[in-house]
Amino acid sequence: MGSLEQLYDRYKGKAEFFMIYIKEAHPSDGWAMPANEREGISVQDPKTYDARVKIAEKACSVLHIKLPCLVDGMDNGVNKAYAAWPDRVYVVDREGKIAVKAGPGPGGFGQGVEQTHEWLSKL
Amino acid sequence: MRFKAASLLKSTGMIAMKTSLGVLLTLTLLVVGHAALAQQRFGRQPRDLRMPDTLNVGDAAPDFKLKAKDGSSEVRLSTFKGRRPVVLVFGSFT
Numbered sequence: 051m052g053s054l055e056q057l058y059d060r061y062k063g064k065a066e067f068f069m070i071y072i073k074e075a076h077p078s079d080g081w082a083m084p085a086n087e088r089e090g091i092s093v094q095d096p097k098t099y100d101a102r103v104k105i106a107e108k109a110c111s112v113l114h115i116k117l118p119c120l121v122d123g124m125d126n127g128v129n130k131a132y133a134a135w136p137d138r139v140y141v142v143d144r145e146g147k148i149a150v151k152a153g154p155g156p157g158g159f160g161q162g163v164e165q166t167h168e169w170l171s172k173l
Numbered sequence: 174m175r176f177k178a179a180s181l182l183k184s185t186g187m188i189a190m191k192t193s194l195g196v197l198l199t200l201t202l203l204v205v206g207h208a209a210l211a212q213q214r215f216g217r218q219p220r221d222l223r224m225p226d227t228l229n230v231g232d233a234a235p236d237f238k239l240k241a242k243d244g245s246s247e248v249r250l251s252t253f254k255g256r257r258p259v260v261l262v263f264g265s266f267t
Contacts, residue, residue, distance in 0.1 A: 072265055120240065133228065144257065
């Protein structure tokens, strides 16, 4: 049922949306992916929080992400709590409980957007 | 004559054995070499970066306080409790 951006545009009045930048999945100095290099995207795993914030800023602008972007700390605390790496979608309901938990990315990402759409459409 | 034939057979067998050993060695080297190249090209395997997956639907969402990318504000998940649902999209550049 469309992309993440469409979901955001449609439901931003009903729910808060956050993009949370976590540890790089395929940094050039780690598990590099030729597909990224072909797109001209080459990112080294940031070693400081400031460097991480800069990459998050770049990612959110280059990828045209309209969602407000937050940045996980260097302890990867939120990534750990949500088993988020490499990417993942969750919905937290009004009571502060997990309402939707998608499978881990990259396979689970599209399905996560679908599940989120389904859940939000019932609000 | 019989002796000669036996010796011929034996040496043919030896050649065959040497050949199969050679093929085996070459194959082993190829496999090891390929794995080493793959390791060099792709770096560490990604699985060791996945975190233990313990959250379930219905569990209290772990609270967090994170900075926005512009550094100007902080967001605490629990401030939305009782007010609005929150969609969390985790990811990185690559």
